Amino acid sequence: MKTSPRVVLSPRKCPRQARSAVTVDAIFEATLQVLLATGSTRLNTTKVAERAGVSVGTLYQYFPNKQSLLFAVLERYLDRLMDRLEAACEARRGGAAEDMIEGVVQAYLQVKAEEAAISRALYYIVIELDARELVDKAIWRAERAIAAMLSTANDGQFSDPQAIARVVFAAIHGTVRMFYERDLPPMAGGDVERQLTMMCRSYVAAAGRTP
Amino acid sequence: MKTSPRVVLSPRKCPRQARSAVTVDAIFEATLQVLLATGSTRLNTTKVAERAGVSVGTLYQYFPNKQSLLFAVLERYLDRLMDRLEAACEARRGGAAEDMIEGVVQAYLQVKAEEAAISRALYYIVIELDARELVDKAIWRAERAIAAMLSTANDGQFSDPQAIARVVFAAIHGTVRMFYERDLPPMAGGDVERQLTMMCRSYVAAAGRTP
Amino acid sequence: MKTSPRVVLSPRKCPRQARSAVTVDAIFEATLQVLLATGSTRLNTTKVAERAGVSVGTLYQYFPNKQSLLFAVLERYLDRLMDRLEAACEARRGGAAEDMIEGVVQAYLQVKAEEAAISRALYYIVIELDARELVDKAIWRAERAIAAMLSTANDGQFSDPQAIARVVFAAIHGTVRMFYERDLPPMAGGDVERQLTMMCRSYVAAAGRTP
Amino acid sequence: MKTSPRVVLSPRKCPRQARSAVTVDAIFEATLQVLLATGSTRLNTTKVAERAGVSVGTLYQYFPNKQSLLFAVLERYLDRLMDRLEAACEARRGGAAEDMIEGVVQAYLQVKAEEAAISRALYYIVIELDARELVDKAIWRAERAIAAMLSTANDGQFSDPQAIARVVFAAIHGTVRMFYERDLPPMAGGDVERQLTMMCRSYVAAAGRTP
DNA sequence: CATGAATGAGACTTCATTCAT
């Protein structure tokens, strides 16, 4: 896929009619399926359209080019992922710092376990589109959510919750990626969680706080 | 007319003459350069051959197909990376556990900083080739090196150094990846290092040890 | 980047629109023309597409690969050839055995004379594709047609018409091939026919029959 | 393989030294092996040289190009085949006409049975090189041998032995090719022979003779 | 709006042949 010559990444039109929304949804779903079934290299617009039960022409009415499609799919995925993380953080506000962190680890692991394959496949898109901005935006959401949660800790105030959140999220995300990217978690799932939790807890505990 | 191919990943022939070795090296080097200059999606065998100053035919005399070339490049990169990590671990044997870990963090950050771009570009190859085995092998080397180092700690024996090593490496690797994959380290470099160090130190400290 | 192909011989899609049928026909026709004009070794998909007045892409939309194209062309040719032979056999039912055979010889020679060149060119395809099955199917049709005709002989019943048909067809086909494959029939056309007819007549006469 | 621009078909040099003869023989043998093992499309000079245990360069010292190699291989094969047929004819001189013919059928079937695969593979070369002349020469040898044999019949003189020989050989060769080209002779081997013999005997018997 | 046939640039790969060593 060629990337250079100034490509439009935003979808062509917002589906106003119900029918359109269904079509777009089908296309999104089809993209993921093709991605999983045939791999990212073999993904092409014709296959996606076929799977979605529409013609290529129709696909191109909703997305001006392949990149915009992938971009939209990625965006939607990240949005939903972060929605869930935010919800998890909100649900845990007001507890003890270490417990809150434990909750985040748990939530993130669970979400990722459910969709390890999709996650992996989409990573290809990130590189292909150089869609780092989109990922950054997602990371910011995650950090903000975690930081906001940490601010409500009932056992002391962090001097820089944002910084803590940043490292905690990096550690969780990175670790999880490392284990789930390999198909067989070489550690029993529970073990990863325990160790990762221990690491984050001890980090949070070590981070300076004013009571 | 082709009749029924077969995808092979191992290189085609070992260069017997001195001339050949030079050629193969040039091809490796060219691959990295093209990868960095044009991105992984734009990489094609013609460009690589051109950059290496040879003809496509020559390239295909050493690698039966594009995949085997990328595979070999990746393998070589990971080998060298792990060589450096192992050296760093060995140089720090026999210290206090937390200090050793600090050293590893430092070393890994340094290595990765030097080649963030290449590292990122190669990650695409991992996905495209589904070369997880190769990555796994590298990870094992890293874990073994760290575990071996931890076993020489002069301030107490870990009950399961392998497990500690695993999580520590995952955290370091994951965190680093997250920050370096975004071109601009959003944290001052020093800050990442400080926080990551703190996290790993506190984890190691928290891990059970028998004096 | 290709990952793992698979050689398919069946056509890719059935033309649904009228336009498609025209295209496919043009491609068939073009294949034969290129075959005759440049020889089988020089035949390539680009030339065929050009001759057919379409782009390579179009060609590949109907045939997944070069082999399937050649296969289809061969199949169509054999089908038509056998259609004509069957018609000739049917038209001669109910005569004297030797006369019927004479008719078959005549018919086959005529058909082949008309398309000696194509026939020769296609033979290369049979070898290249190892499309013996296709040829076998055609031979079976021929044998069945001849045997059925022989069964209607008004001058005695053959004990094994199938066996007679088999040898008769082999002799006719083989002999014809031998003479037409060399561009210049070294025997005056009439002479071949006369001799071949004599051979087949005497064979049929010699074969056991019950009045 | 390109065929047009005036290509030299004769071998580059007649091996004068024993060593050369061995090399050339090895190359011939290797060509057949590669032909059988990988098929005619995949046959290439490098593979042949490898199999023969020499380098491509050496191969090109004996044959100016690929075509001349194939040409030589074919020529040698046909020569040997006809040597055997001639021998068979000579051994049967002076018998009854029908018995002599029976002998030829027998001999030809036996020879071809032994090397059906090679025979088939070489046929490709005939087409690729358009080496009909070579084949014609072989056919002439066969016809001459059979005609000469027929002239010694002790039971009557044929008016045109050459013509009889021509048709008999065409029938035998064509029939045999038809049955052996299909891997599985659909008739029990003995049955082919019996029927073919009957056909040729009755033809020879029917052909005019002066006692 | 939808369809799907058509396009064609461009990617991968092969292989006959040469020539420096």
Added chain:
DNA sequence: AATGAATGAAGTCTCATTCAT
């Protein structure tokens, strides 16, 4: 003489995108 590394033209096939119906 022998070797085998290097060449590069040519062939096969893919796929994003357009447009007539």
